[in-house]
Amino acid sequence: MSVKRFFRVLLGLALLAVFVYVQYCNYQVAPKLLEPEGWKQAAETPAPVLESEQPVIPEFTPVESESVEVQPTEAPAEQTPEPTLEPDSPEARAAALGLPAPPEIDIDSWEFILANDYNSIGEYVPQNPTTLEGQTFDERIIEPLRAMVADTREQGLSVFLSSGYRSYADQRYLYNRKVAQYPPEGKDSNGRWIVLPPGTSEHQTGLACDITDIYYEFKDRNLENTAMYQYMSQHCQDFGFIVRYPADKEEVTGVMYEPWHFRYVGVEAATYIMDNGICLEEFISLYREIYTADNPAPEA
Numbered sequence: 140m141s142v143k144r145f146f147r148v149l150l151g152l153a154l155l156a157v158f159v160y161v162q163y164c165n166y167q168v169a170p171k172l173l174e175p176e177g178w179k180q181a182a183e184t185p186a187p188v189l190e191s192e193q194p195v196i197p198e199f200t201p202v203e204s205e206s207v208e209v210q211p212t213e214a215p216a217e218q219t220p221e222p223t224l225e226p227d228s229p230e231a232r233a234a235a236l237g238l239p240a241p242p243e244i245d246i247d248s249w250e251f252i253l254a255n256d257y258n259s260i261g262e263y264v265p266q267n268p269t270t271l272e273g274q275t276f277d278e279r280i281i282e283p284l285r286a287m288v289a290d291t292r293e294q295g296l297s298v299f300l301s302s303g304y305r306s307y308a309d310q311r312y313l314y315n316r317k318v319a320q321y322p323p324e325g326k327d328s329n330g331r332w333i334v335l336p337p338g339t340s341e342h343q344t345g346l347a348c349d350i351t352d353i354y355y356e357f358k359d360r361n362l363e364n365t366a367m368y369q370y371m372s373q374h375c376q377d378f379g380f381i382v383r384y385p386a387d388k389e390e391v392t393g394v395m396y397e398p399w400h401f402r403y404v405g406v407e408a409a410t411y412i413m414d415n416g417i418c419l420e421e422f423i424s425l426y427r428e429i430y431t432a433d434n435p436a437p438e439a
Contacts, residue, residue: 229425238415238425242407246426249279250379250405252344253423256393257430259338262307265345274303277345280379280403284348287371287378296367297353301399304345311337331395341383347402360386363398375401376409381419388418393432 224231230240244251254260265277271285288298305313317325317334325334334340341347351358352367362368372382383402384394402419404412412422420431430436 232425236421238417239411241422241425242411244405244408244426246423249277250346250403250408251419251423252346253419253429254335254339254341254344255420256332256335256339256432257436260343261338263338263343264306265304268304268345271303272300274300274348275345276303276348277403280346283378283380283403287375287380288350290374290378291367291371294370296370298367298371299351299353299356300348301351301356301358302342302349303347305340305342307337307343310335310340310343327395329389329395331389332393333395335394341400341402346404347383347400349397349399350401351399358397358399360396360398368398371401372398376406376413379403379406379409381409381412383419385416385418387416388421390433391418391420391431 224234233239233241249266252260252263254263267278268275269278269281270276271281272288276284288300291298314325314334314336321327321333325332327333337343349358350367350371351362352365355362355365363372375381380401380403382398383400384392384397386396386398389396403409404419404422408422412419420429423429424431424434
């Protein structure tokens, strides 16, 4: 055997020895890596065969919570129907005109005596005529009239009581004189009374007063521009008085606009009249039938 071949055989044996040694080492290490201590292979258990699929219902665990007391539901309150107004009641008549319900008053009381061309009071005389600042009035309006004048003067305004109560005879004299100036009836160009015939004048009731500014005594519509009238017309109801003949009610009253003429009707009625912009005829008509310039009495 040559030396060269000898070394080849020797090298082959060496390699074979290394291979055997490596395999031996792998065999010693592999079981510890693949099979931990105490490990046993689980036997395969075949899955049970279900006859039919059933829904899976999760197990319910009640949650403890504070008990809440359930309140019984209240039945809805019964709505009371609004009462039907009597057709001839003051409330129904006011509602038909778009007005609020009028105050509950005795329309036959002395404060509401009505004197106009269609409602004569004959030779009526007021109760115990009493004088205030040179003019005579029904004694029952003296104190409210005194209070209204004092309140207006406290504003620095000049008040003059021009005319109060007139008797039947006094009114007849004034009327005849006016007819002589404005024939044939004593009316203005619009057919409105300037001075009413005796028995139909507010002044005969003793409940009315002509009031002017002491520096403007003329009784014409320009009096409305005075500070005295503007204040008094806004506050007269506080004392039971109204502006008796408003400019926009001539067709109802039949009397020309008189910003100087104030009439007592009591605080409650005066407040309703002034707040709603109506005249005395319209107010009384809410309570009973009356004749007015726009609703005259039928001819006999």
